[in-house]
Amino acid sequence: xxxxxxxxxxxxxxLLAATTGAxxxxxSGAKKxxxxxxxxxxxxxxxAALMVLATLVMERxxxxxxxxxxxxxxxxSRAVPLWVTIVSLWSSLEGSILFWGFVLGIFIAAATLLTRxxxxxxxxxxxATWLTCGSFFSFLIAGPANPFLxxxxxxxxxxxxxxxxxxxxxxxxxxxxxxxxxxGMTIPFGFATAALFRGRLELTFLRLIRNSLLxxxxxxxxxxxxxxxxxxxxxGWGGYWAWDPVENASLLPWLxxxxxxxxxxxxxxxxxxxxxxxxxxxxxxxxxVLGTFMTRxxxxxxxxxxxxSAIGPxxxxxxxxxxxxxxxxxxxxxxxxxxxxxxxxAVSREGSFLLNNLLLAILTFTVLIGTLFPLVVEAISGxxxxxxxxxxxxxxVPAGVALLFLLGVGPALPWGRASREEIKRALLPPLIGxxxxxxxxxxxxxxxxxxxxxxxxxxxxxxxxxSAMWKAGWKARTTRAYVIHLxxxxxxxxxxxSSTMRTQTEVTLAKGQTAKTGNYSVTFLGTELxxxxxxxxxxxxxxxAKNGKAIKTLEPRMNQYEMMREPIGTPDVYSTIGGDxxxxxxxxxxxxxxxLIITTPFVSWIWFSVVLMAIGGAISLIRFRRVAPAVQxxxxxxxxxxxxxx
Amino acid sequence: xxxxxxxxxxxxxxPHGTPLQGGELERRTQAIASEIRCPVCQGLSIADSxxxxxxxxxxxxxxxxxxxxxxxxIDRHFERSYGQFVLxxxxxxxxxxxxxxxxxxxxxxxxxxxxxxxxxxxxGALS
Amino acid sequence: xxxxxxxxxxxxxxALVGVLFLGxxxxxxxxxxxxxxxxxxxFALKVAGSNETIALTKFRGKPMVVNFWATWCRPCWEEHxxxxxxxxxxxxxxxxxxxxxxxxxAKILDFMRQRGAAYPTVIDERGKTAIAYGVGGVPETFFxxxxxxxxxxxxxxxxxxxxxxxxxxxxxx
Numbered sequence: 004x005x006x007x008x009x010x011x012x013x014x015x016x017x018l019l020a021a022t023t024g025a026x027x028x029x030x031s032g033a034k035k036x037x038x039x040x041x042x043x044x045x046x047x048x049x050x051a052a053l054m055v056l057a058t059l060v061m062e063r064x065x066x067x068x069x070x071x072x073x074x075x076x077x078x079x080s081r082a083v084p085l086w087v088t089i090v091s092l093w094s095s096l097e098g099s100i101l102f103w104g105f106v107l108g109i110f111i112a113a114a115t116l117l118t119r120x121x122x123x124x125x126x127x128x129x130x131a132t133w134l135t136c137g138s139f140f141s142f143l144i145a146g147p148a149n150p151f152l153x154x155x156x157x158x159x160x161x162x163x164x165x166x167x168x169x170x171x172x173x174x175x176x177x178x179x180x181x182x183x184x185x186x187g188m189t190i191p192f193g194f195a196t197a198a199l200f201r202g203r204l205e206l207t208f209l210r211l212i213r214n215s216l217l218x219x220x221x222x223x224x225x226x227x228x229x230x231x232x233x234x235x236x237x238x239g240w241g242g243y244w245a246w247d248p249v250e251n252a253s254l255l256p257w258l259x260x261x262x263x264x265x266x267x268x269x270x271x272x273x274x275x276x277x278x279x280x281x282x283x284x285x286x287x288x289x290x291x292v293l294g295t296f297m298t299r300x301x302x303x304x305x306x307x308x309x310x311x312s313a314i315g316p317x318x319x320x321x322x323x324x325x326x327x328x329x330x331x332x333x334x335x336x337x338x339x340x341x342x343x344x345x346x347x348x349a350v351s352r353e354g355s356f357l358l359n360n361l362l363l364a365i366l367t368f369t370v371l372i373g374t375l376f377p378l379v380v381e382a383i384s385g386x387x388x389x390x391x392x393x394x395x396x397x398x399x400v401p402a403g404v405a406l407l408f409l410l411g412v413g414p415a416l417p418w419g420r421a422s423r424e425e426i427k428r429a430l431l432p433p434l435i436g437x438x439x440x441x442x443x444x445x446x447x448x449x450x451x452x453x454x455x456x457x458x459x460x461x462x463x464x465x466x467x468x469x470s471a472m473w474k475a476g477w478k479a480r481t482t483r484a485y486v487i488h489l490x491x492x493x494x495x496x497x498x499x500x501s502s503t504m505r506t507q508t509e510v511t512l513a514k515g516q517t518a519k520t521g522n523y524s525v526t527f528l529g530t531e532l533x534x535x536x537x538x539x540x541x542x543x544x545x546x547x548a549k550n551g552k553a554i555k556t557l558e559p560r561m562n563q564y565e566m567m568r569e570p571i572g573t574p575d576v577y578s579t580i581g582g583d584x585x586x587x588x589x590x591x592x593x594x595x596x597x598x599l600i601i602t603t604p605f606v607s608w609i610w611f612s613v614v615l616m617a618i619g620g621a622i623s624l625i626r627f628r629r630v631a632p633a634v635q636x637x638x639x640x641x642x643x644x645x646x647x648x649x
Numbered sequence: 650x651x652x653x654x655x656x657x658x659x660x661x662x663x664p665h666g667t668p669l670q671g672g673e674l675e676r677r678t679q680a681i682a683s684e685i686r687c688p689v690c691q692g693l694s695i696a697d698s699x700x701x702x703x704x705x706x707x708x709x710x711x712x713x714x715x716x717x718x719x720x721x722x723i724d725r726h727f728e729r730s731y732g733q734f735v736l737x738x739x740x741x742x743x744x745x746x747x748x749x750x751x752x753x754x755x756x757x758x759x760x761x762x763x764x765x766x767x768x769x770x771x772x773g774a775l776s
Numbered sequence: 777x778x779x780x781x782x783x784x785x786x787x788x789x790x791a792l793v794g795v796l797f798l799g800x801x802x803x804x805x806x807x808x809x810x811x812x813x814x815x816x817x818x819f820a821l822k823v824a825g826s827n828e829t830i831a832l833t834k835f836r837g838k839p840m841v842v843n844f845w846a847t848w849c850r851p852c853w854e855e856h857x858x859x860x861x862x863x864x865x866x867x868x869x870x871x872x873x874x875x876x877x878x879x880x881x882a883k884i885l886d887f888m889r890q891r892g893a894a895y896p897t898v899i900d901e902r903g904k905t906a907i908a909y910g911v912g913g914v915p916e917t918f919f920x921x922x923x924x925x926x927x928x929x930x931x932x933x934x935x936x937x938x939x940x941x942x943x944x945x946x947x948x949x
Contacts, residue, residue, distance in 0.1 A: 240697040247692045275770055278781075293792070302799045315800055323793045330785030337778045346770045357767060361759045369752040375795055376739075376748045382798035383744055387807050390748060391692060391737025393684045398752055507679075507696075509704070572699070589699045599699045688807075688912030701878045705903035730817070730910035732810045 006064045007072045010057055010151035017053035017104070018141035020046050021134045028131025032124075032200060040127045047115045047130050050137050054108030058092070061101055061150060065091060071157045074098050074150035080163030083537040087169050093178045094164035096299060096314070097150035102179075103295075104140045106186040111137060114190045114215065122208055128197035136189050139321050147314040163537065166564040166571050173233040181226035181253060185291040187219025188256060191263075192288035195281045199332045202339040204277050212284060213267045214624060219287075220260045221620040227253050228613035239574045239587035241507065241601035243609070246395040248303040251374040252294030255367055259287040262363035269356040272418070274344025278337040279360070285329045286367075292322045302378070347420035355413030362406050369398050404456055407495050410488055411437075411464035414471055436466025440496070447604075448504060457499035464492040486619030490612045497608035501582075505603040514594045520602060523584050524548045527596045528556070539563045541570075543588055543596045547577060559586045559598070574599075578607050664717035678711045681720050684738045685710070685727055694737055809910055809918075809929040816842070816920045817908040821898035824876065824884045830898055832924075835871045839946035840920040841939075843872070844906055846879045847887045849914045855933035856891055862939055863894040870943060875900050877914050919946045 004012075024046025031039020064072040065088050068081055078091045078098065093099040111133045118126055144150070168174045194212045198204045230253065231243035244250060263283035266276045297303050300315025346353040373390045380388050415429045440462025441455060449455055468489045472482040510518040512527035519525075528544040542560040546553065557575040564571070574587030582604035589597040669677055682696035687703040695703040695710070706727075713723050727735045739745040811817070820831035832840075843859055845852040863872040874897035876884050881899060888897065900906050909918060912931070919928040919942050927945050930938065 239699050240693055242697060245692050245697070293796075296796060300796075300800065301804075302796070302802050303804055319793065319796055319800065322796070323789070326785075326789040326793065330782065330789055334778050334782035334785060337781050344770075345772075346767075349767045349771060353770075354767060357763050361756075361763050365752065365756050365759055368755045372748060372751050375792075378795050378799040378802065379747075380744055381802060382795065385808075387732060387734040388739060388745065389686050389692075389734055389737050390739055391684075391686060392694065393738035394748070397738075587699055589704065590701070688910070702903065702906075705878075706907055708902060709904065709907055727907075729810060730908055731912070732808060732910070734807050735910075 005071060005153065006060055006069050007151045007153045010060045010064075010072070011145070011149070013053050013057040013060065014141060014145045014149075014151065017050050017057065017108075018138060018145050020049040020053060021137035021141050024050060025131045025134035025138055028127045028134060032127035032131060032197075035124065036127075037123060040123060040130075043127055043130045043134075044115050044119070047111050047134060050134060050141075051108035051112035054104045054137075054141075057144075057151075058101055058105040061092060061098065062089065065089065068161075070159070070161055071154050072150070073152035073154050074101075076154045076158050076161050078164045079161040080537070081160050083163050083169065086175065087164060087537070090168075090175050091164040093182070094168045094174075097144075097148045099178070099182075100140065100143050100148045100299075100314075101150050103182055103186060104137070104144055106179075106182045107133075107137055107140055107189060110186055110190055114193075118211065122205075122211070125194070125197035125201050125208055128200040129193040132193035132196040133189055136192075143314060143317060147317050163564070166538075166562070169537065169564065170562060170571060170573055171233060171237045173229060173236060177226060177229040177233050180222055180229055184219050184221075184223030184226045184253075185256070185294065187215070187222055188260070188288045188291045190215040191219070191284050195284040196329070196332065198281060198340070199336045202336045204281065204340050206271060209267060209271060209280075212280075213264065213271075216260055216263055216267075216284060216287070217620055217624050220257065220264060221617050221624070223253065223257045223260065224613060224620065225617050227257060228610060232610055235585075235606070236576065237573060239572045239599070241505070241574070241585045241587070241599070241603065242502075243606070246373075246392045248374050249294070249298050251370050252290075252297045255370055255374075256287045256290040256294065258363050258367040258370070259283050259290060262360045262367075263287060265356055265359050265363075269346075269353055270344075273346055273353060275346065276360075277340040278333070281337070281340065282333060283360075285333065289322070289326060289329065290367075292318070292325060296322055297374075350416065350426060351421055352413060352416045352418045355409055355416055359406070359409055359413060362402055362409065366399060366402050366406075369402070370395070373398070400453055403495060404453060404460060407457060407460040407464055407492065410492060411460055411467045414485070414488070415467045433463045433466040433470075437463035440465070444500070447500075449500060451499075451503040454499045454503045457496055461492050461496035461499075465489065468492065480623065483619060483623045486622065487616045488619075490615030490617075490619055493612035494609055494616070497605045497612060501603045501606040501609065505601060508600045509589065509597065510600060511595065511597045518598075518600070520600050522549050523600075523602065524551070525584075525586065525598070525600055527598070530591060530593055530596075533560075537564065541591055543591055543598070545575075545586055545596075545598070547584060547586075557584075557586050559588045561588055561591055580607065581605070583607065662722065664713075664719070665722055666717045666719040668717040669714055674711065674715055677714045677720075678707065681714065681723055682707045682710050684720075684736065685724070686731075686735050686737050688731060688735065805913075806931060807910075807912060809926070811910060811918070811926045812929060814926060815924050816840075816918065816926050817905070819900075819905040819908065821875065821900055821905060824881055824888070824897045824899055830873070830896060835873075836924055837922055838871045839869070839922050839943075840871045840873060840918075841943070841946075842875060842909075842918040842920060844875045844877050844900075844909070844911050844914050844916045844918075846877045846914050847883045848879065851933040852915045853891075855915050858934055858936050858939055860892055860894040861936070862943070866943065867894065869947065871895075873898065875905055877906050877911065878903060917942075919943070921946045 024043050027039055027046060028043040031043060061074065064075050065079055068075065068079055070076045070079060074097050078095045079088065091098065093102045114133070115130055163169070191212050194208065194215060198208060230250065234245070235241070235243040263280055266280040266283060270276050270280050296315065296318045299318060302315065348354070373394055376390050377388050380386060411433060412430065415433060417425055417429060437459040441458045444458035445455065449458060468485045472485050475482045506521060508520050512518055514527060514529050517524050517526040526546040528546055531542045531544055533540045533542055540560045540562045542558045545557045545559065547557055548554060555577065557577060559573065559575040561570040561572050572588050574585055577584040582602060583606050585601040585603060587599045589599055679696055683694045685695050685706065687693050687695045687698040687700060687706070689700055689702045690698045695706045710723060713726065724736055733740065739748055741749055816832060818832045820829050822829050859872060872895035874895065876897055876899050884897060884899070915933055917930045917934055918926055921927050928942050930942060
């Protein structure tokens with residue numbers, strides 16, 4: 004049997020396993036059948052195994068250059084290095100959907116395995132929901148985006164994957180991380196849907212939702228950062244975020260998931276906002292489906308878009324079906340979830356959680372409106388328009404700064420009702436931190452009012468966070484969660500400084516000529532041609548010196564890929580803790596180079612602080628399972644009895 | 650000479666601002682260019698994009714700023730050839746007003762909802 | 777049944793799915809030209825391979841096809857024979873003009889030597905004319921009637937059939 008036929012067979016089998024498992028799961032949930040649940044689990048494992056096998060078959064076809072497989076003929080090439088061949092699994096549409104199925108399979112199998120004890124009432128529905136998503140992706144792979152078609156006559160060689168993807172090693176990390184984040188949202192979605200089917204949400208089950216959500220949140224956080232870093236290292240304009248539709252698509256579920264993680268905390272403590280939390284979890288998943296549509300329908304223009312494809316309508320149908328299903332289920336069951344928990348005062352930790360959710364919801368709405376608005380206008384008036392960075396900057400920056408403010412004030416406020424005196428005692432001391440960071444920033448040269456505000460709120464938040472961590476001790480759960488806050492505060496400050504204090508100069512240098520920018524001097528030494536098996540590069544050799552002291556030679560280059568007409572520029576960066584010197588080529592001749600020289604302060608702090616956020620998420624996740632619930636057992640009992648009553 | 654310049658640049662009206670030079674010229678150019686979309690790029694402004702098209706357009710912005718044209722006039726100039734597609738910050742007019750108003754309206758509605766929720770939830774505590 | 781959730785959910789679903797559905801056929805790289813129906817921006821540019829300058833106004837009274845292209849653009853190569861053939865056939869009734877975009881003169885002359893030239897080509901130094909015409913990539917072709925009004929614009933390489941149908945628009949008064 005050829006690899007193409009084997010792949011098709013495995014995918015058809017996975018479609019069968021997923022649909023059977025889904026139907027069986029819903030049925031055994033309704034009938035409360037334990038044997039049915041057993042079998043549903045088996046189908047989940049079967050789906051996962053088949054998806055993994057199908058992906059391995061594709062990898063084998065790629066590595067052995069079996070050009071009779073359509074996807075290999077489409078993206079394979081004998082000229083590219085092995086690592087490019089392996090990662091070209093996700094370099095083009097069909098392969099990326101197969102990889103999606105692979106990740107989904109692993110997530111479903113792991114989640115099924117980890118929930119094998121308990122929650123027998125909910126689990127059939129959860130697994131059935133996961134397998135419904137699985138069926139959809141199997142269907143996509145089997146039909147509209149089939150990578151296993153047979154090509155005849157068999158070509159001798161292929162064009163290789165999209166050169167932008169070959170251009171940087173980060174491309175190995177960014178897409179899989181994003182898929183882990185996107186696909187991972189399926190798991191909390193399944194749990195939340197199960198809670199809706201059952202019409203109740205136990206606190207132990209809430210923990211499953213929260214942990215699985217946190218896991219995908221970690222991946223999504225890293226993916227967004229890696230995407231920004233990749234854009235910075237590859238695209239040559241010296242920025243990391245352009246409010247491109249597909250970047251927005253990855254931010255949207257991150258925003259709602261962040262909101263849900265916060266509302267879950269207050270739900271756990273006070274028993275309020277059950278329906279809202281579930282809605283946020285559902286929205287996070289729906290936004291990942293929307294993101295998939297945006298990347299793969301060809302409707303949006305973006306660096307990330309796959310070329311025009313026929314699977315847009317199929318994904319839209321899926322999105323519409325999931326939306327209708329979710330809205331119906333929410334409308335039917337949300338009232339049975341609500342419990343009459345309460346909070347003691349508005350100016351309290353609880354109140355700040357509500358504000359946090361408001362801000363995140365508004366941010367989500369704004370980014371969504373801004374991203375889709377050009378489509379709306381074109382549908383109404385037939386005229387093209389743009390909603391770009393200036394719009395998002397002026398809408399999102401105030402909301403982001405307000406969020407940072409809340410990140411300082413919220414955790415400083417006590418839980419429950421607090422007296423005026425207590426509030427004053429909590430809120431005043433961190434003003435020292437605010438003043439210190441502001442003074443440091445202004446001394447460094449910050450003048451933009453938003454940046455100064457960010458420094459003040461950032462300093463405030465950092466002091467609140469660190470002192471809360473200090474007070475709670477290193478083992479406390481809040482300490483671990485506050486690592487995320489610390490990372491976020493640093494990231495926002497670094498973003499504010501790096502975006503408002505960058506300098507940009509365009510210079511044209513003859514061989515041997517030097518240009519000065521800030522403390523740096525930049526000398527064009529000449530060009531060099533480099534041949535690699537899959538590309539030819541013209542490298543500009545540029546000596547850089549700081550305050551007259553030679554540092555190193557940067558090598559921004561123009562890469563000419565085989566079978567690609569236009570060369571693709573790759574910038575080169577000299578990174579320090581204080582800031583980066585970034586050089587990209589506008590045009591290059593043997594004795595003359597036009598360069599774009601950009602200096603950006605503190606840009607590498609963004610990458611590190613986001614990694615810190617992910618670490619904070621990871622350590623919160625690891626310890627969750629060993630820690631006793633934060634609420635008093637009496638309250639749990641009360642809530643459970645309440646939630647059992649319809 | 651002036652006539653050909655006007656023909657070449659295609660702005661038939663006199664500048665409404667004052668001519669600029671030096672550092673102020675660069676700052677204004679950068680600010681205006683960062684709100685004009687580079688037509689050959691993917692969502693980047695002509696201030697950000699290193700492409701030749703963007704460099705040319707930015708040079709034109711610099712010319713116009715140097716001669717005293719205002720942002721409003723320069724935007725209109727590019728809009729005449731590229732349509733409103735070229736403006737990264739949607740002008741507050743016609744259906745475009747929605748993209749500015751809706752988030753503000755949502756904020757107001759959301760704030761109201763939060764107040765309502767807070768009242769409901771704190772009342773529960775008192776009773 | 778929670779009515780509020782149902783109503784809000786239905787609105788969100790309908791709006792989102794509706795917008796995306798209407799967007800399905802949408803090609804993000806296509807931009808309508810606001811120049812259509814308006815006078816063609818004038819220009820005076822140097823002819824490739826000579827020191828002469830050609831101004832747009834010189835051709836007033838005759839329908840025109842203004843083609844923006846470059847030697848580094850592969851689709852322009854495909855389109856070149858179509859334009860050359862049409863110019864050979866209709867040269868007396870329609871004025872064809874090539875405007876080269878982001879290129880250098882030596883390469884253009886080389887290209888014209890190898891692939892033939894049936895009409896004048898001018899060089900758009902610093903891209904001013906391309907900007908005035910709202911060019912967002914090459915090839916792009918503008919069809920201008922005898923009164924100097926832009927009748928149509930086409931992005932991408934023209935097939936002979938497409939060229940014929942656009943020419944019909946500028947030729948009929």
